[in-house]
Amino acid sequence: MEWSIRLVASASIIVIFLILLFVMREAATLFVSASTTATESTSSSAPSGDLVPESYDPGAADAPSSSEPEVYNPDAEEPATAEPAGEPGAPGQFIYASKNPKYPEIYNPDTGLLPADIDDVESEAETPDTLARQNVLTKLAGDSWQPVGEVPKFGLAPLLIGTAKTTIIAILIGAPLGILAALYVAFFAKRRVREFVKPAIELLAGFPSVVIGFFCLVTVASFIQDLTGVQYRLNAVVGGIGLSLAVIPIVFSIAEDALSAVPKTLREASLALGSTEWQTAYRVMLPAAAPGVFAAVLLGIGRAFGETMIAIMATGNAPLSSLSPLEPARTVAATIGSEMGEVVWGSEHYGVLFFMGVILFVFSFSLNAVTELYVKKRLIKKFQGQ
């Protein structure tokens, strides 16, 4: 009995691994199938019936017609892999096999090979593949993002710049507001006021991000344009403001928790030494809660760069490499959000989007690991000595 509930409890751990595994797996098509893309780009022997049903296209746009048959190439270099036959989803056939001839090996319990192993095996065996993978990396290192076109360009630089730009703006606005509001609620507000302000700000955390995005789109954008006379209505500043609205409640509630967790006796001791409430708040309580406040900012950063809807709706969503905050920007998350719906599943573009998903995951994972392992330890150390 106990072990069964223990098993269920491990769901969260399993999910983490599954996320990593399956998002990476889709991204891995990029590296594994790239060789076929590069070497036999003209081949179009893939039955188109394989592609269309799988591409999901909410816009009913004609994007799938650019289904780039060269992306998956069923006529394999390895004869061992069966030529995909029959309709997708036909009984007994795993659709993935039709897309990528190498994939069956991944599931093959006999060889026990993982995608990584395949990479290794191949890089020793086949030089073209190594080349191709370098190609993918050079593509990602390029400086422009034009995923659809004659020669698709998958340079991540504009997206990383856009993400950095909007995240920095969001944190510059959101962190001080959140921390100061937390200080006010924790130390300066009367109890009545506190009991109203705290839940009100926490309600903001429950605002759907699409609603915040909409507000920025119709109201904040016009406001900023009127204020600055800027050329582009939607730009990194508008996006950053929108993201800060998502950041504020997170920073606020974590910082407020940290500040309230500082023992009340410290406040008494400080006041007894003849310091004022504000001196106590800024010089004793805030430093004592510093690791927690730091954690609040870290998690705020995580929220800002990972947020999708606000970023799609309010930044202008143009992949420019400009550093100017008043020009449009596009974030990594927004790119996944706006392009995944139109991409051909299994294509190189698809792989790149998943690769960016891996980046987001790894980044948020690291931020969380830092807060969990480092910051909490610091906090405990701070209050227990040694």
Added chain:
Amino acid sequence: MMQTSSSSMPLPKRLIGFFAVTIAMTAAVAVLGIILGMVGSFISNGGDGVTWSFLSEFPRNNNTEGGIWPALAGTTFLVLLMTILGVPVGTATAIYLTEFAKQDSWFARSVRFAVNTLAGVPSIVFGLFGVGFFIQFMGNGIDSWFGTTSFGDGSLLWSSATLAVLTLPVVIVAVEEALRAVPRDLREASLALGATRWQTIVKVVIPNAVTGILTGSILAVGRGAGEVAAILFVGVTYSSESIPSAVTEKFMHLGYHLFVLSTQSPDVDLTLPLQYATTLVLLGLTFLLNLTAILIRSRLRKR
């Protein structure tokens, strides 16, 4: 003689003090102002649009007229299915963490770490996970094993499953908090009467944790109702002729509907009243849910 008159603190210091308090207060007021401004703008621009027919009719004329009924229904189905899939797992995890795990055991710490990590993963990554795991792996797997064709594509089912995973930490944290509020004596009293651990959990702990399970579910539903990024490519659709009748169908969603209306339609200004009204409904819904949860929670904490 002791100097105790009020002017003993130097003026610049007092100015700094005034500034230090005022700036903190201003920050709080500013945040409140933004919230009120946002809500106010939605109410004043969208209030008139929220009518019975708006709630009960299908969209017409390529989403430029009519109501949001299928989006409302789709969102409801989505969060219900999500709750059914996610809350039991979340509750079980919370029960494990509070009732069974030794607090600093390796396993309990890993679970906690995973829950916190999960809470921080961007929702778009859950969307990709939905594609890679639920649709590509599970869905296609089911299709190829059972000869069906309907699972290997985005659907209500996979969207709910994706959101169930996404809201798992919300449920776990809420239920755990409720379980911790159950007094230790109660458990010990039950154990002392000769009840087994399981009997104690089922008869004593869970009944006392019902509010927590309720809060967790409500919060999860509130989160799920507003979450768009995670379901963008896992089954949501921008237009539908009917209410979904099977879990393998695609569905409309309030948040996605708002997104499509405000960014994807050819004439965005034309539908602005509809956008405001949709926003108001969506916000009203999540607002009510969150408020309920906050109220239940604060009552729980006082106890």
Added chain:
Amino acid sequence: MAKDLPLKIEAHDFSFYYGAKQALHSITLGIPERRVTAFIGPSGCGKSTFLRSINRMNDLIDGTKTDGHMVVDGVDVYSKDIDVVTLRRRIGMVFQKSIPFPKSIYENITYGLTLNERPSKSDLDSIVESCLRRSALWDEVKDRLHHSALGLSGGQQQRLCIARAVAINPDILLMDEPCSALDPISTGKVEELITELKDTYTIVLVTHNMQQAARVSDFTGFFLMGSLIEFDRTRSIFTSPSKKETEDYITGRFG
């Protein structure tokens, strides 16, 4: 009573209320300057409340109310034009549990000094040294001034808190059961310190330990259920108490 000594603190009909609950009933007494005055009495009788009324620490608790007068240096500390912050700067306080700030030893001492001024580094250094020497801590910590104060032992932490209070050069030191969490050796050191400091400061000491009161104090007040039963020279209180309750308490018949 010691009518001949100048009084530093005087309470006149002083009453204190936590909401509706009255914790102090019309206390009237005078605390002489540069002496150690001890308050004894069973737990919950209002000793801490009285002590915290002197520097108005009770202001921090919502819904409290006072009546009568609490006079320090001839000024009523509850009158309108009193600045609490300044009042507290002139009255140091040491708590039952040592409360070092989670900062370095050095910063703990200099905290109060740097609140309103920016003394030079050398001034600070010399004050830190002299305060630590006065509290007999210097030799123990001089090599780790910039380490966290939380690394000190309980007794050292409490002496650091005394040094920290002394650093802002108050006239009065209030100590609320400063030794109750300490072992006998540390207690001895703190008591020695108190005896040493009384030449400079007016010290008010709350203790539940009658031997301690007898050892270190010059005057003793006995509280019972919010009232001051008896106040006199310590010697008289312990040898010839005038009230039956005092005698019962001292001889250990209750409390």
